[in-house]
Amino acid sequence: xxxxxxxxxxxxxxxxxxxxxxxxxxxxxxxxxxxxxxxxxxxxxxxxxxxxxxxxxxxxxxxxxxxxxxxxxxxxxxxxxxxxxxxxxxxxxxxxxxxxxxxxxxxxxxxxxxxxxxxxxxxxxxxxxxxxxxxxxxxxxxxxxxxxxxxxxxxxxxxxxxxxxxxxxxxxxxxxxxxxxxxxxxxxxxxxxxxxxxxxxxxxxxxxxxxxxxxxxxxxxxxxxxxxxxxxxxxxxxxxxxxxxxxxxxxxxxxxxxxxxxxxxxxxxxxxxxxxxxxxxxxxxxxxxxxxx
Numbered sequence: 068x069x070x071x072x073x074x075x076x077x078x079x080x081x082x083x084x085x086x087x088x089x090x091x092x093x094x095x096x097x098x099x100x101x102x103x104x105x106x107x108x109x110x111x112x113x114x115x116x117x118x119x120x121x122x123x124x125x126x127x128x129x130x131x132x133x134x135x136x137x138x139x140x141x142x143x144x145x146x147x148x149x150x151x152x153x154x155x156x157x158x159x160x161x162x163x164x165x166x167x168x169x170x171x172x173x174x175x176x177x178x179x180x181x182x183x184x185x186x187x188x189x190x191x192x193x194x195x196x197x198x199x200x201x202x203x204x205x206x207x208x209x210x211x212x213x214x215x216x217x218x219x220x221x222x223x224x225x226x227x228x229x230x231x232x233x234x235x236x237x238x239x240x241x242x243x244x245x246x247x248x249x250x251x252x253x254x255x256x257x258x259x260x261x262x263x264x265x266x267x268x269x270x271x272x273x274x275x276x277x278x279x280x281x282x283x284x285x286x287x288x289x290x291x292x293x294x295x296x297x298x299x300x301x302x303x304x305x306x307x308x309x310x311x312x313x314x315x316x317x318x319x320x321x322x323x324x325x326x327x328x329x330x331x332x333x334x335x336x337x338x339x340x341x342x343x344x345x346x347x348x349x350x351x352x353x354x355x356x357x358x359x360x
Contacts, residue, residue, distance in 0.1 A: 072187035079144030079151070079184040084111075087151050091158065096237060099158070102217050107150055110209035114146045114202070126192050135193045142194045142202035148184040149206025152177040157214075162247055162276040218248070225358040232352050235263065236270045242344075242358065243274025251295075251322040253337055255330035258346035263354060265298075267346070268326045272296055275324060284328075289313055295322060301329040 077083060084107055092100035115137075123140035160173050185199040225242055229235040246252050256264045269281035277293035283300065284290040290298040297318050304310065319325055320338050345357040 068190075072183075072190045075180075075183045076144060076187035076191060076193075078180060079146075079148035079188075083151060084147055087154065091154075094159070095240065098221075098241075102214075102221070103154060103158075105217050106154065106210060106213045107147065109213055110146060110150055110206065111143055113209065114141055114143045114205060117141055117205075118143070123198070126195055139194055140198045140201060141205055142185065142188050142198040144188050145181075145185045145194075145199050145202030146206040146209070148181045149203050150210045152181045153207070153210045154214075162243070162274065166278075226356055228349075229354045229356060230352065232266075235267060235352070235354055235356075238356060239267050239270035240274050243271045246271070246275060246324060251339075252324050253319055253339070253341040254324070254326045255341050255343050256326070256328045256346070257331055257343060258328075259348060262346040262348050264328050264346065267344070268298060268328075271326070272298075281326075289315065289318070295324060297323055297325045299325060299327040301327065301332050304332070307333045307335070 088100060088103050088107070091103045118138040118140065121140045122138050125135065125139040156174055156177055160170055163170070165173070181203070185203060188194040188199060189196055225238070225245065227238060229238055246254075256268075258264050265281060265283045272279065272281040272292050275293070275296060277296055279292035279296075281292060281298055282290060284298050286303065288300060288304065292298065299315065299318075310316065343357075343359045345359075347355040347357075349355055
């Protein structure tokens with residue numbers, strides 16, 4: 068049991084904090100790495116400052132199973148693991164392509180891991196229970212406060228020039244993160260044939276968490292992905308009255324994400340504000356995106 072808790076406790080240590088940061092950088096790029104560092108860095112910094120202020124001694128005795136420098140209150144290992152589990156779930160899991168049941172199972176596993184890390188600190192005589200509870204509460208508070216603060220004041224620039232397919236996919240992932248903050252959205256594309264509208268949409272749809280693969284709806288007019296994601300192509304629609312025979316108007320009026328290609332063909336009045344994605348082709352893989360939200 069001692070060896071088990073000695074291993075578990077490291078999930079709230081510096082190596083685990085560093086590993087999640089590397090994962091964020093590798094999967095979502097520099098900005099997401101900075102976002103994670105901002106959240107975990109400030110949280111642990113404030114936690115360390117509170118330790119110095121309270122100067123609470125650790126519960127060491129002759130039978131202590133570990134040694135840790137510094138003061139006891141609050142537990143930085145617990146604070147860190149709570150932030151890590153929240154970050155992993157909301158960044159990597161919540162909007163992934165896993166099924167809802169799988170996401171629930173992973174969320175439960177993350178909660179169990181956080182509880183075990185906190186328990187390990189008490190078992191190894193590094194902290195009192197009140198240190199653990201304080202670390203957990205601070206972890207939850209700091210995560211949501213700092214994540215919200217970063218997202219509000221460090222907004223990602225969505226209009227940019229993409230000189231490769233990889234850069235285009237990175238932009239699509241960023242756009243998906245922007246859309247995930249909303250319950251619904253209507254996205255109107257303005258681009259020539261072959262500009263990459265469907266390719267861009269495919270990456271965004273994946274970023275919204277559906278397991279479906281977006282394909283061109285040129286012949287079907289409307290494709291549905293998941294519960295509330297729709298892809299509309301008006302290229303083959305000759306007259307706006309043809310849309311009366313489809314679910315188009317119900318779709319744009321509901322709480323859905325609706326991607327519409329060739330929207331400029333008709334002067335449609337949408338029930339709420341729209342996001343316009345203009346794509347200019349400057350070469351084989353060179354695209355200039357102008358995204359207006």
